[in-house]
Amino acid sequence: MKSNMRPNKTKFAKKNQTTVLKPSHAHKLDYVISILLIAFSVITIVALATYSPNDSCWSRTFDTDVIHNQLGTFGAYFSDLLFYLFGYSTWLIPCGIFYLAVFKMLRREIKPGNLFSVARVVAYLFLLISVSGFEYLLFANDESVLPDGFGGAVGEFFDLQLHEYMTEAVMAIILLVIIAITMSFVFKIKWLFIVERIGLYIERFYLWLSNLIGRRDAIDIHQEELHEELVTQIAEEEPTLINRMRPNLVSRVVEEPKVVEEDYLEECVLDDNEASINFEEVVENGIDEIDNDDVELPDFSTFDNIDEEIIVENEEELVEEETIFDFTNLES
Numbered sequence: 001m002k003s004n005m006r007p008n009k010t011k012f013a014k015k016n017q018t019t020v021l022k023p024s025h026a027h028k029l030d031y032v033i034s035i036l037l038i039a040f041s042v043i044t045i046v047a048l049a050t051y052s053p054n055d056s057c058w059s060r061t062f063d064t065d066v067i068h069n070q071l072g073t074f075g076a077y078f079s080d081l082l083f084y085l086f087g088y089s090t091w092l093i094p095c096g097i098f099y100l101a102v103f104k105m106l107r108r109e110i111k112p113g114n115l116f117s118v119a120r121v122v123a124y125l126f127l128l129i130s131v132s133g134f135e136y137l138l139f140a141n142d143e144s145v146l147p148d149g150f151g152g153a154v155g156e157f158f159d160l161q162l163h164e165y166m167t168e169a170v171m172a173i174i175l176l177v178i179i180a181i182t183m184s185f186v187f188k189i190k191w192l193f194i195v196e197r198i199g200l201y202i203e204r205f206y207l208w209l210s211n212l213i214g215r216r217d218a219i220d221i222h223q224e225e226l227h228e229e230l231v232t233q234i235a236e237e238e239p240t241l242i243n244r245m246r247p248n249l250v251s252r253v254v255e256e257p258k259v260v261e262e263d264y265l266e267e268c269v270l271d272d273n274e275a276s277i278n279f280e281e282v283v284e285n286g287i288d289e290i291d292n293d294d295v296e297l298p299d300f301s302t303f304d305n306i307d308e309e310i311i312v313e314n315e316e317e318l319v320e321e322e323t324i325f326d327f328t329n330l331e332s
Contacts, residue, residue, distance in 0.1 A: 037101035044082075044094040047075035051083065059084055059147040080147055087144075087152035089132035096124055099187070120186050127182035133158040134175040137168060 052068035053060075057080035069075035082090040136151025136159050144150050151159070162171050183189050 034101040037097050041094040041098040041101065043071065044078075044097070047071050047079040048082065048091065048094070050075065051079040052076070053145045053147075055080070057081075057147075083152065084147040085152045085154050086128060086132045087135050087146055087148070087150050087155055089128060089135050089151065089155065092128050092131060096128075096186075123182045123185045127179060127186060129154055129158055130175050130178040130182065133162075134172065134179065137172060137175065 047069060050068065050070040055067050055069055055076035056065075057076045059080050067073055067076055069079065071078070082093065086093075132151045132155035134151075134155075136149070136155035139150035140156075140159070142150060146152070148156065159171065162174075166174070180191065184191055
């Protein structure tokens with residue numbers, strides 16, 4: 001009899017549906033491809049960074065053979081072509097290639113044997129086109145050294161096609177929505193997570209600010225309470241202070257005036273009398289000397305040789321004095 005028993009399939013007998021290569025060969029292929037992509041991204045960055053509008057390329061020609069691009073003629077033609085197609089948005093090309101090589105292959109986020117899903121490649125192309133269209137929409141009227149201006153030929157064509165059916169404001173909103181969707185699909189950006197994080201940081205900042213303001217208000221309220229307590233204490237203690245100071249005030253008011261001794265008064269009177277007597281004697285002696293005929297008058301003959309300027313100054317000083325003596329009357 002044939003048994004109806006089917007052989008059990010083990011987990012090792014499952015068909016490898018992800019790749020036709022062995023895991024070891026797939027990893028080696030990933031490393032090789034990642035190195036080539038990193039080298040290509042570096043070459044593209046150098047070519048774009050050293051772009052010069054004075055180089056001879058396929059969009060313009062010059063008589064000179066001098067090439068300013070660091071990669072020579074290849075770099076001049078290659079950078080000119082990229083800038084002509086996408087404008088400054090062409091910087092997304094080396095950035096995307098570098099992201100694909102480093103963060104997807106070297107970190108083994110892609111399964112062995114698979115480079116990238118077709119949907120993500122298409123989304124990245126839509127991202128490049130939408131960014132170049134948005135660039136042309138913003139800076140279409142500005143001057144630029146690029147071959148076809150801001151946004152390049154792709155951005156210009158995309159905007160001209162949409163401009164027939166909608167206004168610039170609607171175009172800007174649509175392009176921003178496409179950019180957000182393609183970025184979230186290509187780079188796995190979770191916009192809800194970002195919005196939640198932003199709201200969390202705003203809430204933390206608001207709580208910190210409210211706590212800071214609340215602390216200041218609490219300090220001000222505490223200071224006001226202390227001030228009120230001090231005022232009440234002083235108001236309560238004022239009657240007691242007045243009662244304590246009242247005996248001293250009464251004693252000062254009731255205190256009798258001091259009695260001055262008679263001897264001290266007599267001494268003061270005698271001193272005043274002596275001072276007046278001495279002053280009278282000095283005045284009398286001065287008058288007697290002036291009335292006396294024996295007073296020797298100065299001989300002005302000795303001043304004949306003095307300069308006239310000095311005499312004038314002395315005469316002015318004599319005029320300023322309070323008393324001027326008339327020597328002619330004294331000689332008579």
